Amino acid sequence: MRELTSGTSELLDRLRAVSGLDANAAERLKALRPDIEAVLPDALEEFYKELRAHPDLVAMFSSEEAMASARGRQGTHWVRIAEAAFDVDYAEAVHRVGKIHADIGLRPDLYLTSYGIILGALIEGVAETRASAAPAQTGFFARPKPGPDVKALGHDAGLVVKAALLDM
Numbered sequence: 001m002r003e004l005t006s007g008t009s010e011l012l013d014r015l016r017a018v019s020g021l022d023a024n025a026a027e028r029l030k031a032l033r034p035d036i037e038a039v040l041p042d043a044l045e046e047f048y049k050e051l052r053a054h055p056d057l058v059a060m061f062s063s064e065e066a067m068a069s070a071r072g073r074q075g076t077h078w079v080r081i082a083e084a085a086f087d088v089d090y091a092e093a094v095h096r097v098g099k100i101h102a103d104i105g106l107r108p109d110l111y112l113t114s115y116g117i118i119l120g121a122l123i124e125g126v127a128e129t130r131a132s133a134a135p136a137q138t139g140f141f142a143r144p145k146p147g148p149d150v151k152a153l154g155h156d157a158g159l160v161v162k163a164a165l166l167d168m
Contacts, residue, residue: 130153
């Protein structure tokens with residue numbers, strides 16, 4: 001049973017268009033999927049470490065098993081984001097998560113701040129992965145120039161941010 005209206009697909013199309021997540025950007029995001037998947041466990045670990053430092057947030061979980069289940073679902077959701085699968089099923093999943101957050105009393109400011117922990121760790125991890133894999137560039141008279149293609153790294157980071165904000 002679909003909880004969202006028939007206009008959901010059109011709304012997603014509009015949001016993707018406004019955010020610049022066109023077909024080319026979606027393909028680039030898909031190309032980042034292996035990097036995102038590689039750093040995702042550490043990003044989630046960082047998030048749950050921080051969460052555990054706040055008893056009021058830990059209390060929102062009924063058990064350790066519930067927390068582990070939520071962590072697994074978050075991982076699956078981030079992989080879906082990295083697949084650029086922004087379709088009606090995706091929107092329904094986001095809607096369900098939002099309803100759960102509302103039902104347990106998770107305030108939007110805490111949600112957004114917490115999301116920032118994961119997003120920051122993902123961007124840092126993807127940039128580090130990309131930077132370490134970048135071939136050495138040579139400059140004038142074949143002298144090596146340090147670092148990766150900063151513009152490409154910035155573009156990749158921007159895609160991850162755009163996809164995450166679409167998720168809001």
